[in-house]
Amino acid sequence: MLKNDQLAEWDRDNFFHPSTALGAFARGELDNRVVKTASGVFIEDREGNKLLDAFAGLYCVNVGYGRQDIAEAIADQARELAYYHSYVGHGTEASITLSKMILDRAPDNMSKVYFGLGGSDANETNVKLIWYYNNILDRPEKKKIISRWRGYHGSGLVTGSLTGLELFHKKFDLPVEQVIHTEAPYYFRRDDLDMSEEQFVAHCASELEAVIEREGADTIAAFIGEPVLGTGGIVPPPAGYWPAIQAVLKKHDILLIADEVVTGFGRLGSMFGSEHYGIEPDIITIAKGLTSAYAPLSGSIVSDKVWAVLEKGTDENGPIGHGWTYSAHPIGAAAGVANLKLLDELNLVSNAGEVGAYLNKSMAEALGEHANVGDIRGEGMLCAVEFVKDRDSRSFFDAADKIGPQIAAKLLEQDKVIARAMPQGDILGFAPPFCLTKEEADTVVAATARAVKAVL
Numbered sequence: 001m002l003k004n005d006q007l008a009e010w011d012r013d014n015f016f017h018p019s020t021a022l023g024a025f026a027r028g029e030l031d032n033r034v035v036k037t038a039s040g041v042f043i044e045d046r047e048g049n050k051l052l053d054a055f056a057g058l059y060c061v062n063v064g065y066g067r068q069d070i071a072e073a074i075a076d077q078a079r080e081l082a083y084y085h086s087y088v089g090h091g092t093e094a095s096i097t098l099s100k101m102i103l104d105r106a107p108d109n110m111s112k113v114y115f116g117l118g119g120s121d122a123n124e125t126n127v128k129l130i131w132y133y134n135n136i137l138d139r140p141e142k143k144k145i146i147s148r149w150r151g152y153h154g155s156g157l158v159t160g161s162l163t164g165l166e167l168f169h170k171k172f173d174l175p176v177e178q179v180i181h182t183e184a185p186y187y188f189r190r191d192d193l194d195m196s197e198e199q200f201v202a203h204c205a206s207e208l209e210a211v212i213e214r215e216g217a218d219t220i221a222a223f224i225g226e227p228v229l230g231t232g233g234i235v236p237p238p239a240g241y242w243p244a245i246q247a248v249l250k251k252h253d254i255l256l257i258a259d260e261v262v263t264g265f266g267r268l269g270s271m272f273g274s275e276h277y278g279i280e281p282d283i284i285t286i287a288k289g290l291t292s293a294y295a296p297l298s299g300s301i302v303s304d305k306v307w308a309v310l311e312k313g314t315d316e317n318g319p320i321g322h323g324w325t326y327s328a329h330p331i332g333a334a335a336g337v338a339n340l341k342l343l344d345e346l347n348l349v350s351n352a353g354e355v356g357a358y359l360n361k362s363m364a365e366a367l368g369e370h371a372n373v374g375d376i377r378g379e380g381m382l383c384a385v386e387f388v389k390d391r392d393s394r395s396f397f398d399a400a401d402k403i404g405p406q407i408a409a410k411l412l413e414q415d416k417v418i419a420r421a422m423p424q425g426d427i428l429g430f431a432p433p434f435c436l437t438k439e440e441a442d443t444v445v446a447a448t449a450r451a452v453k454a455v456l
């Protein structure tokens, strides 16, 4: 085994880490970690530290680490057929089986799944398919996409634009002009509006309608949203939000993309967030939970309505000019098949609902009265604690105080629990693997309370 010093040197000298403060990393100022192995909800680093990963990597290792069934399915697939493409109608048993398993679990109006590699490329695919769709329908002006502030949809040119977080736009010349942002359903942060939750939902819908009327419905192709805002702060929508939004979209003939990269395959305790909130999307984005991150794989599930136009388009124009070398990669597909089987066999979706509710309730009991805790919210196996400077006046800390990152660091240092300081605001996010037990949830809550006490 390589010595830690040698590895650290190679890391500094050669590796361009994503989402990293590059200078701070080069100067050795970051508390980075080289992970060696993992099992269940625990990861282990090269120094032998065992940490409880309450964020499941990047909310993706949904079935938990170290699942031998998936590892074996990947190895078997690699031995039998490591690669073949899916262009011009070719395929593999794994990719065809997985497409059937996905459609069996997806909402009834869904028709086909297009496979990609990650959530960003899947959303990029969605935008292209929607542009193609409107060109085939002879509506070449109908191309803009509406997204929400605080939404997260990826890091590409279009998907980074759809993302509504400053960090992902700043100095990259984003967003591109076809993307427009509208109000996030973030009731807790809109105190200034002095509205009931019901009024706030009506406000979100009327803001959306105002954007549509300002731009012209004939210029707007689609609206994209995560059923629960994830990276933007883990914010479940207020009651009635999705039906109100969907009514506006239907009225103006605007397609709905449900970005279920985080919520798809069980994180809310339902197979899809769309089912959970009664959303009727035209396209669903899937990634992380599709393989529980055992191999990179994503998908765009398109509805009957979209599919019919795509089919017409290729009859008129020849094959669809969109494909990745690794679309439906057999190793990813084999991981997906094994992962979805495991979700069923171990009842992990209902566990996500049950233990997730327990985690949220316990977190609220432990921290709900703390003077610097403004909000504790969640849904299924998603939970967030938002910190405020003053609870009564609801004033917030300065970003420079780094309260969220400080608490996350303390949690790690004191109790070896990993939570995520969300990128905007002092929000500590939890998204554990679905196999979390109630005892492990107790550990997470007790450790969080200790970390909060140590910092605030």
Ligand code: PLP
Binding pocket: 058, 117, 118, 119, 120, 121, 123, 152, 153, 154, 155, 226, 230, 231, 259, 260, 261, 262, 287
């Ligand atoms: N969409 C959502 C809702 C996400 O949370 C993410 C990643 O966190 C993405 C898209 C982008 O996925 P990827 O990082 O696999 O490109």
